[in-house]
Amino acid sequence: MKAKIRYDRYFEIGRVNRRMGGSFVEHLNRCVYGGIYEENHPLSDSEGFREDVKELVKNFKVTLLRYPGGNFVSSYHWKDGIGPRKNRPVRYDLAWGCRETNQVGTDEFARYVRELDAELMMSVNLGTGTPKEAAELVEYCNIEKNTYYSDLRRKNGSEFPYNVKLWCVGNEMDGSWQTGQMDPFAYARAYRETAKMMRRVDPKIELAACGSCSNEPLHESFGKWDRVVLEEAYEWIDYLSLHRYYGFDVVQDLVYPRKETMDDGAWMVHDLDSMIVTIGSLLQYVKGLLRSDHEVYISFDELGILPKKARHSSGIVYDSFTEYDAVLFGGLLCVLLNHADLVKVCCQALLTNENGMFTVFPKGHTIVQPIAFPFKNFADCIGGTVLAQVGEWPQIETDHYGLASCASAACIYFEERKEIRILAANFSAEDSLELEISFGGFTKVSLMEWQELFTENPLEGNSEKCPQKVSPVLRKMGKEKKIVLRPHSWNALTYSVSELWEERT
Ligand code: AHR
Numbered sequence: 001m002k003a004k005i006r007y008d009r010y011f012e013i014g015r016v017n018r019r020m021g022g023s024f025v026e027h028l029n030r031c032v033y034g035g036i037y038e039e040n041h042p043l044s045d046s047e048g049f050r051e052d053v054k055e056l057v058k059n060f061k062v063t064l065l066r067y068p069g070g071n072f073v074s075s076y077h078w079k080d081g082i083g084p085r086k087n088r089p090v091r092y093d094l095a096w097g098c099r100e101t102n103q104v105g106t107d108e109f110a111r112y113v114r115e116l117d118a119e120l121m122m123s124v125n126l127g128t129g130t131p132k133e134a135a136e137l138v139e140y141c142n143i144e145k146n147t148y149y150s151d152l153r154r155k156n157g158s159e160f161p162y163n164v165k166l167w168c169v170g171n172e173m174d175g176s177w178q179t180g181q182m183d184p185f186a187y188a189r190a191y192r193e194t195a196k197m198m199r200r201v202d203p204k205i206e207l208a209a210c211g212s213c214s215n216e217p218l219h220e221s222f223g224k225w226d227r228v229v230l231e232e233a234y235e236w237i238d239y240l241s242l243h244r245y246y247g248f249d250v251v252q253d254l255v256y257p258r259k260e261t262m263d264d265g266a267w268m269v270h271d272l273d274s275m276i277v278t279i280g281s282l283l284q285y286v287k288g289l290l291r292s293d294h295e296v297y298i299s300f301d302e303l304g305i306l307p308k309k310a311r312h313s314s315g316i317v318y319d320s321f322t323e324y325d326a327v328l329f330g331g332l333l334c335v336l337l338n339h340a341d342l343v344k345v346c347c348q349a350l351l352t353n354e355n356g357m358f359t360v361f362p363k364g365h366t367i368v369q370p371i372a373f374p375f376k377n378f379a380d381c382i383g384g385t386v387l388a389q390v391g392e393w394p395q396i397e398t399d400h401y402g403l404a405s406c407a408s409a410a411c412i413y414f415e416e417r418k419e420i421r422i423l424a425a426n427f428s429a430e431d432s433l434e435l436e437i438s439f440g441g442f443t444k445v446s447l448m449e450w451q452e453l454f455t456e457n458p459l460e461g462n463s464e465k466c467p468q469k470v471s472p473v474l475r476k477m478g479k480e481k482k483i484v485l486r487p488h489s490w491n492a493l494t495y496s497v498s499e500l501w502e503e504r505t
Pocket of ligand 1 (some may be wrong): 026028069070071072171173243302349350
């Protein structure tokens with residue numbers, strides 16, 4: 001297969017926001033307890049957070065963490081998770097049907113995020129919580145002193161406010177599985193009242209409203225929910241929150257049955273693009289309808305792949321990703337980059353264990369899952385400018401959706417570093433893709449580095465015995481510098497720019 005692709009220095013899509021390098025930490029299975037946190041573990045710090053996991057989070061450039069849910073937040077009352085740990089109640093968690101010990105709560109997590117030099121995206125409970133409770137959490141986090149909740153935070157060990165800027169108002173409130181599911185009018189009303197009270201405490205906060213939870217065909221509120229919520233609460237919304245999980249394993253359906261196989265990977269990228277285009281059009285439509293000057297952006301705060309299960313020697317069954325999962329995930333991330341004008345927040349879902357980039361075992365051993373590598377390449381693009389792409393990809397046959405583009409790519413220009421990065425996934429299981437790339441607006445562009453994620457068998461993963469089986473390698477480049485993307489491969493190409501067009505003319 002062959003493709004001719006052109007990028008131009010002057011055809012900018014948008015800057016890659018720092019909030020794009022996000023991940024998601026939910027009180028769900030072993031994501032918090034046994035993931036980022038393990039009390040009395042030799043590798044844990046004085047708060048109980050695993051140092052080895054912190055290292056991974058830093059090394060893989062995670063810049064933002066969304067917390068504490070997810071579905072969990074819809075029955076979570078944040079006051080249960082503050083104060084002396086021994087006094088915190090053990091509650092029954094209505095989202096996941098298990099016990100919540102509340103040993104990790106707002107203070108521990110806010111301090112954790114600060115230590116990681118990341119940003120906290122906090123979600124508030126609109127399922128069983130009240131607007132007042134949400135406003136009190138803003139007071140607890142963001143007011144310096146001399147109010148009941150700010151003084152309580154100081155008493156609980158944090159003299160300085162956390163200054164949480166970004167808030168999710170509820171989670172997936174149109175989902176039948178959500179504790180306290182609402183119709184869009186009820187949600188918009190609750191959203192407005194909550195936003196009003198939260199902003200009275202801190203007018204500078206930015207708020208994300210729940211968009212519909214998925215664009216899967218059986219999720220009937222897709223689009224309709226978003227339109228009503230936007231029409232009813234537009235001026236109060238800064239971001240519309242979107243979620244999507246893709247998977248190849250029919251056994252791994254989350255809510256709706258799925259039929260997709262590995263040969264549908266190319267379609268998934270097209271599907272994500274169409275989801276964003278649809279929501280982007282709605283944002284424009286409502287803005288026009290209301291004659292508003294206000295802009296609402298997309299916060300893609302849950303994007304995930306559904307993994308397979310594997311068993312560790314300790315007996316723990318864990319989520320394990322393959323090389324092909326990583327190629328697909330990289331392709332999906334390119335879609336978000338190519339909408340950098342609209343998508344300003346992104347969270348890979350989730351950080352540890354559950355669909356996690358990092359698998360954490362009780363004895364101190366961790367596995368970096370293959371999907372973490374495209375994530376890092378993506379997070380490395382923060383601060384760059386995404387350039388538009390002109391050219392056609394060859395089409396390949398998918399299992400259920402006819403023809404789809406064989407590749408997904410994004411081009412990011414770093415003006416200060418005089419560097420261009422191209423990220424590219426080839427989804428074809430059998431065919432290589434020869435790329436002829438040309439650049440407009442630059443005169444001298446030379447390929448400096450080519451990182452490739454590829455294993456002969458796309459179903460290969462990283463395991464206890466072979467923890468680095470699927471990891472990127474540097475490709476040697478021939479004299480001809482031809483770019484041939486191997487079948488089912490993920491690639492990160494770095495070019496140096498030694499001359500801009502205007503410097504020459
Ligand atoms: O990631 C697990 C769950 O998936 C989240 O709690 C929810 O928001 C989504 O449906």
